[in-house]
Amino acid sequence: MKLGILINEGPYQHQASDTALQYVKAALKKGHEIYRVFFYNDGVNNATRLATPPQDDRNITKEWASLAKDHGIDLVVCVAAAQRRGILDKGEAERNGKDSDNIEDGFRISGLGQLVEAGIQADRLITFGD
Amino acid sequence: MSEDGVVKKFMYVNRKSPYGTIYALESLEVVLITAAFDQDVSLTFTDDGVYQLMKGQQTEGIGMKNFSSTYSALGDYEINKIFIDKESLEERGLSLSDLQELVWEDEDEDYAEKSSINLVSRAELSEIMNNQDVVLSF
Amino acid sequence: MNMLHTINKSPFENSTMSSCIAMCSQDSSILFIEDGVISVMKSTKFSELIENALKEFKMYVLKPDLEARGLSLNNVIEGVEIVGYDEFVDLTTEHKTVQSWL
DSSP states (O other): OEEEEEEOSOTTTSSHHHHHHHHHHHHHHTTOEEEEEEEOGGGGGGGBTTOOOOTTSOOHHHHHHHHHHHHTOOEEEEHHHHHHHTOOOHHHHHHTTOSOOOBOTTEEEEOTHHHHHHHHHSSEEEEEOO | OOTTOOOOEEEEEEOSOTTTSSHHHHHHHHHHHHHHTTOEEEEEEOGGGGGGGBTTOOOGGGTOOOOTHHHHTGGGGTOOOEEEEHHHHHHTTOOGGGBOOOEEEEGGGTTEEEEOEEEEOHHHHHHHHHTOSEEEEO | OOEEEEEOSOTTTOSHHHHHHHHOOTTOEEEEOGGGGGGGBTTSTTHHHHHHHTTTSEEEEEHHHHHHTTOOGGGBOTTOEEEOHHHHHHHHHHSSEEEEEO
16 A cells, blocks of 8 residues: 655654654555655654764664665655754755755655645555654 | 545644644644645544634734634635534533634625534544545644 | 544543544544553553443554553453554554544
8 A cells, every 4th residue: 555654743752753663664564655754843853964862862863764765765844844943955045045954865845735645645644743 | 636636535633722832833734735736625623622713812922923814714715614523612611602703605606605614513523534535633 | 444543642641532532433443552552551540431432443552652661461451452563554554544643
């Protein structure tokens, strides 16, 4: 089946992103296709490459990025939610006159339409949040 | 509309009061985009979500933008299936008269103004939810 | 099957569980994850509610979340099925829609 994933909370503060990671790994192992992972609300904070968790802790952003790389998963960060919370790619940083960007490789910033599209195209849309 | 013309039934379940968290506002943003994709959109207000529709919200004192007027614009986006959980209202000592009136104009009846609000029991809501393709809870 | 409802909050924290049960239809299922797993433990003030609801719908609880919290599998209310992430995936595909009660 084609599965769409929505993540509405940031890393570490809530378990949502961890649960989603375990779910996605299990789904891939079973041969399902992950149509898209969409990050919304504080979920956009999963995409910052500047996070530096202690070495003995998991790095959630890196885990998403490497999973996406290995399985060709589309990781999409909502642009409006990202702008509010200071998550920027190079283009957004330039457009908004900011001195740097912070998005991790493998994530891309796009509109909310991408979430609706995931709802339309995927067989199931599963939300992880608080 | 999606490129291949698929129309799905999307229901947004609102369970939190506004301002304390951003969920109500950002849920509304998804709702409007979904309508722009010509999908079949409905909204449920249950639990503390019923407070999102309270009349007379004044946010100057908390320094936040008052977005309550956006709900009354939903009709313009052809979002006219608004379900309000009767028990959640009653538990909170509220009635429909405490909430904004939400209306839409029916093109087929010479733009007659009709109410978008349906006061429903939890049993009815359960049935309505079962008929959805995508359910999102904020 | 109808809907899969997921609950990730402790019933001691808020009313999510009772709202979900009130709106859950027959042929639907509830999966307890994260802090939601607290809901299905024996001898709490919510146990009776769960036991009654079990007569109407299927309930599942995510084992890794029980284990992480030191909650004994033996203390899970009888009739609630203990599952892993693999079954979590199966539950989402076997049901028509998934509602996460956030």
